Structures are given as structure tokens and as C-alpha cells.
């Protein structure tokens with residue numbers, strides 16, 4: 001928490017200082033009225049002592065009893081006004097500071113999260129990350145907004161009360177203040193018990209968010225599979241875990257609150273009994289000197305004033321523990337090493353011709369698992385189209401993820417125009433490559449915004465031209481508001497094929513040097529695909545293109561077709577050459593063309609051996 005505070009509060013820290021100072025003076029001013037009341041009782045009502053207020057020059061104290069009465073009223077009223085003014089200053093400055101801090105921590109955490117590589121997101125659920133960005137950062141804000149200023153005010157009150165009570169009667173002060181060490185010991189015991197519970201609460205919030213996020217995202221699946229009751233049970237489980245960890249906290253709190261109440265009330269009772277005895281009968285055994293009625297009234301008022309703040313310590317601890325657990329998660333994320341980032345001497349990838357080389361590339365998603373790609377080598381000349389085909393899970397998408405350096409090769413190198421992708425800046429590398437996948441993400445917003453995403457300065461004419469190339473213009477025109485139609489969250493208001501065409505238009509508009517089409521037309525009907533294919537031929541004519549497709553008709557015109565199986569290239573060549581070879585590709589083609597009904601059983605084995 002200290003780290004987060006030091007790092008992110010720099011710009012607005014003065015607001016925090018102003019707030020703390022205002023809180024300090026506010027509490028000091030609030031202690032004056034009971035003290036003035038005590039003096040007034042003795043000097044004005046009982047007339048047993050002189051009107052003597054420390055720090056107030058004698059010259060300004062009226063000499064008549066009536067004057068002293070009005071003076072006391074004015075002083076008490078003035079302190080209340082001052083307290084209210086200072087409270088306003090405190091609240092404004094501290095609220096401003098803590099909300100600004102929350103804003104800075106949230107945006108910085110988000111920025112950091114964005115820098116993390118895809119592998120990080122593979123291993124973390126969205127709900128978990130959402131709960132860090134939302135709940136954890138709010139807890140952090142709450143601590144600074146509320147708990148910390150409260151702690152400062154309590155500190156001031158306790159110090160002020162201690163000073164006043166010791167000044168009035170140090171012996172009775174020992175009785176009244178005896179509660180403080182007891183309460184401190186009790187509080188420390190409580191803190192030790194409650195700390196791990198808060199860690200568990202924060203993690204159960206993350207788990208619950210993840211479950212809810214998953215279920216809302218998969219609501220269509222839940223409905224079609226009629227798994228509502230199964231999912232209700234799963235939500236009940238995570239919600240119960242949250243309830244249960246909270247219940248542990250509540251149980252500890254219920255022990256703490258009555259316990260601390262008892263200690264502080266005992267201190268009040270002891271002050272009342274000993275002080276009352278002293279005023280009425282004389283000093284009790286072990287005590288000596290005099291105690292006036294006014295002093296006893298001040299003592300009783302003050303002991304009430306400090307029992308409240310002492311009880312609030314529990315709340316502060318609660319907020320502190322909450323913020324500590326949250327801070328740990330935020331810092332954990334901030335400290336997460338960025339596995340894929342620009343090297344210090346990274347250069348810009350500019351004037352790209354589009355020559356791509358895979359040089360003996362091997363890769364595993366999990367270092368402890370087998371390679372997903374093994375010894376992949378091929379070259380693509382500028383402007384050529386290379387296609388990847390092969391059974392599902394063969395590693396086709398993985399090949400292109402390495403090109404964009406979403407993951408790094410374990411062995412070998414991927415080069416563009418002779419530059420190892422690890423030696424160029426990530427931004428220039430990824431700007432060079434346009435990627436359309438089978439899972440096209442659309443942001444909630446209009447069709448136009450989605451097409452121009454990433455090419456934010458595109459004119460309307462350019463957007464329409466890109467949509468025309470992607471065979472999307474006609475259907476967009478049919479939509480209720482044309483290009484201004486809202487597509488809904490993740491584009492739910494569009495069909496899969498429509499979403500794909502918008503994603504294709506987006507990439508066409510960004511005009512990348514290298515194009516990757518990963519099942520980019522898998523969701524459109526054959527007719528539309530043929531139309532898109534014509535546009536794609538135009539778009540890809542002069543640029544290096546990687547095409548991944550299960551529908552082999554899409555790739556038959558590619559310059560080179562690489563057939564992948566189980567992470568290895570098992571065949572390579574043009575469509576005609578591969579048909580002649582009569583291997584895996586030829587068999588797949590025959591199945592798709594309806595010439596044979598199923599693949600020969602031993603084909604993979606045979607082909608692998610032949611290679």
C-alpha cells in the first residue's frame with residue numbers, strides 16, 4: 001500500500017496533506033467545548049474557582065460572571081462553527097485526493113495489464129482481473145478516503161484528550177486512560193486473527209466475479225444446453241464461499257466489538273465511580289488532592305468522546321485489512337514480469353517487402369509439455385500467398401501467432417525481411433500484420449466505429465470502400481441505421497458471417513503489408529465466400545498472405561500449401577502438385593469434393609513416414 005501510495009500520489013499529495021491537517025485541527029477544535037464547559041461550571045455556576053483557560057490571555061476574559069457566561073457560549077459556538085468548516089475542507093480535499101488516486105492506480109493497472117503477453121491472459125480469468133480493476137482498487141480508495149483520515153482524527157482526539165485529562169487531574173486520568181493499553185492489546189490480537197480472513201475474502205470475490213462473468217458470457221450455451229440448474233449450483237457454490245469467508249470475518253468482528261465496548265464502558269464506569277466518590281466524599285484510597293465538579297464533568301464528557309474513536313479502530317482495521325489484501329493483488333499485477341516486450345535495441349520494422357522465413361521453429365505453450373510445433377521451416381517470398389491446412393489442432397493458428405510474436409519460439413527464428421521478429425518493436429511488427437481470425441471481436445458501438453477501429457482517421461469514403469471490398473457494404477446498408485447501427489456487445493446483433501465481413505473490412509482499411517486470414521471466411525455461406533474470395537484475391541495480389549482454412553476450395557490458388565499434422569509440416573507444394581502426390585492433402589480434397597467418403601485409415605502414418 002505504501003508503494004502504491006508513494007508511486008501514484010505524487011501529483012495530488014498536497015491535497016492529502018491539507019485534508020489531514022484540516023482533520024487534525026477539526027478534532028482539536030472539537031475538544032475545546034467540553035473543556036470550556038468544565039471551567040464554566042466551576043467558575044461561573046459554582047463560583048469555586050477563577051475563570052482560567054490555558055492559552056487564552058487573561059486580558060480578553062470578561063471580569064463579570066455574566067460576561068464569562070457569554071464568553072463561554074461564544075467560545076463553544078465558535079468551536080462548533082470552526083469544526084464544521086474544517087470538516088468540509090477535510091472531506092473535499094481527502095475525497096478529491098483518494099478518488100484521483102483510485103483513477104491513477106486503475107488506469108496504470110489497466111495499462112500494465114495491457115502490456116502483459118497473451119500467455120498471461122491464457123492463465124487468468126477475466127472475472128479475476130475485473131475484480132482487481134474494480135473492487136480491489138475501490139478498497140484501496142476507501143482506505144485513504146475514510147480509514148486513514150479517521151485514524152489521524154482518532155490520534156488527534158486521543159492525544160488531545162490525554163493532554164487535557166492529565167492537565168486537569170493526572171491521577172484520575174490514569175483510571176480513564178487505562179482502557180487504552182488494554183484496547184490496544186485486544187486490537188492487535190484481533191488484527192492477527194482477521195488478516196488471513198481478508199485475504200480469503202478478496203480471493204473469493206475474484207472467484208465469484210469469474211463465475212458470473214463466465215456464465216453471463218455463456219448464457220446462450222446455458223440456455224441451449226438447459227444447464228440452468230447446474231449453473232445455479234455453481235454460482236451458489238462460489239457465492240456461498242464468499243458468504244462463508246465473510247461470515248468468519250463477521251464472527252471475529254462480533255467478538256471484537258462487544259469486547260472493545262466492554263473495555264471502554266468499564267473505563268467510563270470507573271471514572272464515574274472514582275470521580276463521583278472524590279467530589280462527594282473526598283479522595284478515595286490511593287488518591288489525593290481535590291477534584292472539582294467541573295473537572296469531573298469534563299472527564300465524563302471526554303471519556304465518552306474517546307470511547308467512540310477507540311471503537312472506530314475496529315472499523316479502521318477492517319478497512320486497512322481490506323485495502324492491504326487488495327493492495328497486494330494490485331501490486332502483484334503491477335510486478336508481473338512482461339515476458340514479451342521490446343528489446344532495448346529493438347528497431348522499427350519499416351518499408352516491409354513481406355519476405356517471411358520460419359527457420360527450424362519449435363514451440364510449446366507449456367514448457368513442461370511436448371512441442372506443439374516442431375522443426376517448422378519454410379520461406380515466403382514478398383507478395384506470395386501461403387496456405388496452411390491440416391486437421392484441427394495441428395498447429396496452424398499457432399504458426400501465425402508466432403509471426404505476430406504473441407508467443408515466442410522456443411527454438412529457431414521467425415524473420416520478416418531478414419529481421420528476427422524479436423529484434424523489432426512489437427508495435428511496428430503488429431502494425432505490419434493484419435489479422436482476421438475465426439473469432440472476430442467487435443466492440444459495442446456502431447458498424448462504422450468497428451470498421452475504423454485502429455484506423456481512427458479513416459474518412460467515411462474509405463470505410464465504405466473497405467466494406468465494399470469485404471462484401472459487407474450491401475448488408476450494412478440494409479441495417480436500420482446503416483453504418484451508424486449499434487452492433488451490440490461483441491456484435492451480438494449481427495450474424496457470424498456479418499461479423500466476419502466487418503472484421504475483414506477493418507483489416508482491409510488498415511492496409512497492412514502482411515495479411516493473415518485465419519479461417520477468416522469460415523462463417524459465411526459459399527456464395528458470399530466466393531464473392532469475398534474475389535475481393536481477397538485483389539487485396540492479397542501484391543502482399544504476403546497467410547491463409548488458414550479448412551475449406552480447401554479457399555486455398556487452392558495459394559502459391560504454396562503447407563499441410564500440417566501434429567505440429568509438423570507433412571506435405572508442401574501447390575494444389576496441383578499435392579494432388580499428384582496423393583497424400584493427406586489429396587485425400588482431404590477428395591473427401592471435400594465428395595469423391596471419397598472417408599480418409600484411408602493409415603494415411604497419416606504413411607505420409608509421416610514418407611517425409
Ligand SMILES: Nc1ncnc2c1ncn2[C@@H]1O[C@H](COP(=O)(O)OP(=O)(O)OP(=O)(O)O)[C@@H](O)[C@H]1O
Nearest residue numbers: 122365366372390391392393394395396397398399
Ligand atoms: N493458448 C493455448 N494454450 C495452450 N495450448 C494451446 C493454446 N492454443 C492452442 N493450444 C494447443 O495447441 C495445439 C495447436 O493449436 P492450434 O490452435 O494452433 O491448432 P489449429 O491447427 O489452428 O486448429 P484449428 O483448425 O482447430 O483451429 C492444440 O493442441 C491446442 O490444444
